[in-house]
Amino acid sequence: IGLASVQELTGTKGNQPIDGVVLLGAGMLIFGGIATAATHRYRLISLLMLSVVGLFVALTFARFSAPDLALTQLSVEVVTMILLMLALFFLPQKTPTESSPMRNVRDILLAGALGLVVASLNYAVMTRETLSISNFFVENSKPGGGGYNVVNVILVDFRGFDTLGEITVLAIAGLAIFKLLNRLRLFMPHSDGEGRAWSPDRYPAILTSISMTLLPLALLVSAFIFLRGHNQPGGGFIAGLITAVALILLYMARGVEWAQERLNFPFQPVAVVGVAIATLTGLGSWLLGYPFLTSSFGYFSLPLIGTFELATALLFDLGVYLAVVGATLMILANLGKVTTPHRPVTDPKTSDTHDTPNEKESH
Structure with a gap:
């Protein structure tokens, strides 16, 4: 219109x-x-x-x-x-095959027409002068939030309530998926869709050999990205994803059993603690008479280190980090362990005699 x-x-x-x-x-x-x-x-x-x-x-x-x-x-x-x-x-x-050729032609015409309308609308908007609130964030990022990274300051300060809602939804989604997959077990087929047997090497040798070397490096990069996020590109969300990928690499390289023996702790509390830390950071401002999620920052000096900044937004970002790590690993790790090892080959007669109809179908 x-x-x-x-x-x-x-x-x-x-x-x-x-x-x-x-x-x-x-x-x-x-x-x-x-x-x-x-x-x-x-x-x-x-x-x-x-x-x-x-x-x-x-x-x-x-x-x-x-x-x-x-x-x-x-x-x-x-x-x-x-x-x-x-x-x-x-x-x-x-x-x-789900659609006939005529339906495909219809869908192409509808998609093309809708795409043309949306592209024209975007072009019309972007070639006109519009009022924007971006200057407010640019001007108040440092004096109001204590950071030069405008994007991060918006996420953890100016619009921190939105971020709190997002990580809460992420944690709830992770817990729901964990509950759905917790006791689900699917039997791994003996061959692929074309009848070819799986490789006897369960895990790639190169990936297995370098995974333990990459893990501390990835965690170091994650810590660097997290700590610099208030003034440089980075932050808790990106750092959390990097940490999650680094840990998932262990599952991919060495298997679920090996990884769980060494990462012997549940990921559900990690996500819950992350949301709790972010919430408590916001509640702390109430004790001082400020609105919910009002952040505070200050500058301190130490010998050999010099002047540095501490902000309550760092605690909020820590909550984001933990929520992302916990929710991501809850989803990926549990989805990766729903398969069981190959079934042992049994005598067909014995199998036919003792298997139930449902078990026969699963073979």
Whole structure:
């Protein structure tokens, strides 16, 4: 309706110079999206094409000077790919044909028309002068929140209540998925969809050998990203995803049994404690007569270290970090352990005699 009332599509700001790098990225995004839809029946190939879209979205953020968003997108992309790969293991390799050629043509025309309308609306908005509150955050990030990283200050200070709600939802989702998968066990097939037997090497030798070396390095990077987040690109959310991926690497490289023997603690309390820390940080401001989640910061000096800043937002960010680590590992680790080792080969006659009908079908 709003687009129909526009007399001229191009606004007063006009067009910016064409950037060849941006055009290349847009072309790859379009290619990845079309390839994902075109190969949707071949799930693994479609997943690879989807990862191309995620990668170029991250590169687009980096191109437009949004390193925080780029780091977040890359971290989320890795976790999402691991999650989808785990889910694909239990699904058929191909999706059955669901639509007729006529329905495909109809869907293409509808999608193209809707895409054209949305693109035109975006173009009309971006070529016009609009009121924005971004200047408020830029001007008050340091004096009001104590940090130069505007994105992080918005997340843990100006809009901390939104972030608290998001990590609460994430923790609840992780607990729900854990409850659903806790006692679920699926038997691993003896062969793939084309009848080929699985490799006798259960875990990749190279990944197994380097996993223990990568773990402390990844945790060190995670700590660095977490501590610098208030003034440089980073923060608790990105650091939490890096830690989760580093720990999931152990499950992938050495197996669930090996990893659980060494990571002998449940992940559910980690997510709950994270939400509790973030909530208590907000409640602490009430004791001093300030609104919920009002942050405070100050500068201190120590010999050999110099002047440094301490902010209550760091505690809130710690809660975000723990909630992300706990929820992510609850989902990925429990999804990865729903399979059991291969069943032992038994005599068919013995199996037919003692197996129930449901057990025969599971073979």
